[in-house]
Amino acid sequence: MRAPLTDAATALLGALRVHFVHFAGFELEEMSSRRWSSVTFRGARLELAFRLEGEGAEAAAGRFLSGLDASALPLRGHLLADLRLVAEERRPGRARIRLSALTVEED
Numbered sequence: 001m002r003a004p005l006t007d008a009a010t011a012l013l014g015a016l017r018v019h020f021v022h023f024a025g026f027e028l029e030e031m032s033s034r035r036w037s038s039v040t041f042r043g044a045r046l047e048l049a050f051r052l053e054g055e056g057a058e059a060a061a062g063r064f065l066s067g068l069d070a071s072a073l074p075l076r077g078h079l080l081a082d083l084r085l086v087a088e089e090r091r092p093g094r095a096r097i098r099l100s101a102l103t104v105e106e107d
Helices: 007-019 057-066
Strands: 026-037 042-053 078-091 094-105
Touching (some): 007 026, 007 094, 042 057, 042 078, 057 078, 057 094
Antiparallel strands (some): 026 042, 042 094, 078 094
Protein backbone atom coordinates (compact mmCIF):
# COMPACT_ATOMS: atom_id res chain seq x y z
CA MET A 1 0.00 0.00 0.00
CA ARG A 2 1.35 3.42 -0.93
CA ALA A 3 1.84 6.11 1.67
CA PRO A 4 -0.42 9.13 1.15
CA LEU A 5 1.14 12.04 -0.68
CA THR A 6 2.20 15.07 1.33
CA ASP A 7 0.88 18.54 0.61
CA ALA A 8 4.30 19.24 -0.93
CA ALA A 9 3.86 16.34 -3.35
CA THR A 10 0.45 17.62 -4.40
CA ALA A 11 1.88 21.14 -4.84
CA LEU A 12 4.82 19.88 -6.93
CA LEU A 13 2.55 17.81 -9.15
CA GLY A 14 0.32 20.86 -9.64
CA ALA A 15 3.32 23.02 -10.59
CA LEU A 16 4.42 20.41 -13.15
CA ARG A 17 0.94 20.23 -14.64
CA VAL A 18 0.92 24.03 -14.97
CA HIS A 19 4.35 23.91 -16.65
CA PHE A 20 3.06 21.37 -19.21
CA VAL A 21 -0.43 22.86 -19.54
CA HIS A 22 -0.02 23.25 -23.31
CA PHE A 23 1.26 19.72 -23.76
CA ALA A 24 -1.62 17.23 -23.70
CA GLY A 25 0.55 14.13 -23.32
CA PHE A 26 1.71 14.63 -19.69
CA GLU A 27 1.30 11.43 -17.67
CA LEU A 28 2.44 10.86 -14.08
CA GLU A 29 3.92 7.37 -13.77
CA GLU A 30 4.85 7.28 -10.10
CA MET A 31 5.32 9.57 -7.13
CA SER A 32 6.43 9.03 -3.57
CA SER A 33 6.90 11.38 -0.66
CA ARG A 34 8.40 11.03 2.76
CA ARG A 35 8.18 13.62 5.49
CA TRP A 36 11.37 14.84 7.16
CA SER A 37 12.16 17.29 9.92
CA SER A 38 15.07 18.86 11.72
CA VAL A 39 15.19 21.03 14.80
CA THR A 40 14.27 24.06 12.71
CA PHE A 41 12.51 22.85 9.56
CA ARG A 42 9.87 20.42 8.32
CA GLY A 43 9.33 19.29 4.79
CA ALA A 44 9.24 16.36 2.40
CA ARG A 45 11.57 14.33 0.20
CA LEU A 46 9.89 13.55 -3.09
CA GLU A 47 10.59 11.32 -6.05
CA LEU A 48 8.51 11.27 -9.18
CA ALA A 49 8.57 9.98 -12.71
CA PHE A 50 6.46 11.28 -15.57
CA ARG A 51 6.32 10.87 -19.29
CA LEU A 52 5.43 13.09 -22.19
CA GLU A 53 3.93 11.43 -25.25
CA GLY A 54 3.10 12.81 -28.64
CA GLU A 55 4.54 15.12 -31.22
CA GLY A 56 7.07 17.48 -29.67
CA ALA A 57 7.58 15.40 -26.51
CA GLU A 58 11.38 15.46 -26.82
CA ALA A 59 11.44 19.22 -27.39
CA ALA A 60 9.09 19.86 -24.45
CA ALA A 61 11.31 17.71 -22.22
CA GLY A 62 14.40 19.53 -23.46
CA ARG A 63 12.90 22.95 -22.68
CA PHE A 64 11.86 21.80 -19.21
CA LEU A 65 15.24 20.27 -18.41
CA SER A 66 17.23 23.23 -19.75
CA GLY A 67 15.47 25.46 -17.22
CA LEU A 68 15.41 22.91 -14.41
CA ASP A 69 15.77 24.97 -11.29
CA ALA A 70 13.98 24.85 -7.97
CA SER A 71 12.94 28.50 -8.30
CA ALA A 72 11.18 27.75 -11.62
CA LEU A 73 8.45 25.74 -9.87
CA PRO A 74 6.78 27.79 -7.12
CA LEU A 75 4.88 25.69 -4.58
CA ARG A 76 2.12 27.12 -2.41
CA GLY A 77 3.06 26.74 1.24
CA HIS A 78 6.45 25.17 0.51
CA LEU A 79 9.90 26.18 -0.56
CA LEU A 80 11.42 23.89 -3.17
CA ALA A 81 14.92 23.72 -1.71
CA ASP A 82 16.39 21.21 -4.16
CA LEU A 83 15.30 19.73 -7.47
CA ARG A 84 17.45 17.18 -9.29
CA LEU A 85 17.23 15.17 -12.45
CA VAL A 86 17.65 11.49 -11.60
CA ALA A 87 17.13 10.03 -15.08
CA GLU A 88 15.83 10.90 -18.50
CA GLU A 89 15.01 9.02 -21.65
CA ARG A 90 14.08 10.68 -24.91
CA ARG A 91 13.07 9.16 -28.23
CA PRO A 92 10.80 10.33 -31.04
CA GLY A 93 7.35 11.12 -29.69
CA ARG A 94 8.18 10.21 -26.10
CA ALA A 95 10.20 11.42 -23.12
CA ARG A 96 10.46 10.02 -19.61
CA ILE A 97 11.83 12.11 -16.73
CA ARG A 98 12.57 11.10 -13.12
CA LEU A 99 13.16 13.83 -10.52
CA SER A 100 13.96 14.06 -6.83
CA ALA A 101 13.05 17.07 -4.74
CA LEU A 102 13.41 18.39 -1.22
CA THR A 103 10.86 20.83 0.17
CA VAL A 104 10.67 22.94 3.30
CA GLU A 105 7.32 24.01 4.74
CA GLU A 106 6.82 27.76 4.86
CA ASP A 107 5.51 29.22 8.12
